[in-house]
Amino acid sequence: MKRVEKNDPVAIREIGSKYYNNGDRERAFEYFTKAAELGDVDAHFSLSFLYHEGQGVEKDEKKELFHLVEAAIAGHPGARYDLARKEGRNGRFDRSAKHFIIAANLGHDGSIQALKGCYKNGFVSKEDFAAALRAHQAAVDAAKSPQRDAAEAFLKELCAYQQTTSGGNT
Numbered sequence: 001m002k003r004v005e006k007n008d009p010v011a012i013r014e015i016g017s018k019y020y021n022n023g024d025r026e027r028a029f030e031y032f033t034k035a036a037e038l039g040d041v042d043a044h045f046s047l048s049f050l051y052h053e054g055q056g057v058e059k060d061e062k063k064e065l066f067h068l069v070e071a072a073i074a075g076h077p078g079a080r081y082d083l084a085r086k087e088g089r090n091g092r093f094d095r096s097a098k099h100f101i102i103a104a105n106l107g108h109d110g111s112i113q114a115l116k117g118c119y120k121n122g123f124v125s126k127e128d129f130a131a132a133l134r135a136h137q138a139a140v141d142a143a144k145s146p147q148r149d150a151a152e153a154f155l156k157e158l159c160a161y162q163q164t165t166s167g168g169n170t
Contacts, residue, residue: 009038016046025056036067044071045079072099077108084114097123104132107139 003011016031029050035043044067050057051064065086071079084099097118103111115132118124124132 007038009035009040009043012038013040013043013046016043020046025050027056029056036070041071041074041076041079044068044074045076048079048082072102075106077103077106077111080106081108081111081114084111093118093121093123097128100124101128101132105135105139107136107143109136112136 004015012031013035016028016035019025019031020028029047032043032046032050036047048064048067048071049055051060051067053059068079068082068086072083080099080103084096084103087093087099088096097115100111100114100118101124104115112133115124115129119126119129
């Protein structure tokens with residue numbers, strides 16, 4: 001709680017995530033809003049989802065888009081991916097492809113899959129698709145580390161242990 005009292009946006013967002021996971025969407029909204037005001041990118045992304053779904057707050061497409069754009073501009077790959085999908089649904093395929101390329105460059109796997117479709121349908125050139133593939137792989141490689149691998153292995157072991165001790169009811 002010390003970090004929350006000192007207005008640490010990550011700590012505040014994490015409190016919001018706990019409320020969200022426990023079903024209290026209104027309190028989650030309050031904490032996500034505070035964290036977003038303090039510049040937390042993930043909080044902006046979470047707020048876009050709450051506004052989209054109308055969870056803890058009234059549905060509002062303009063506010064959803066505002067927070068999605070804020071998160072995307074700040075480098076959130078999931079927000080870029082969601083913006084790409086929105087642009088595609090609105091028939092703006094060139095803009096959609098550009099968002100997918102940016103998200104792929106940030107290491108977002110779903111965007112690479114989407115770019116395959118964009119390439120097949122002629123919205124992305126062979127050169128742009130190849131460049132996105134190289135950038136995606138570079139981003140994925142840059143995120144690799146022995147510590148990350150050890151943490152991932154630990155989480156797998158922990159999940160397997162929890163399933164055996166709870167009879168598979170986690």
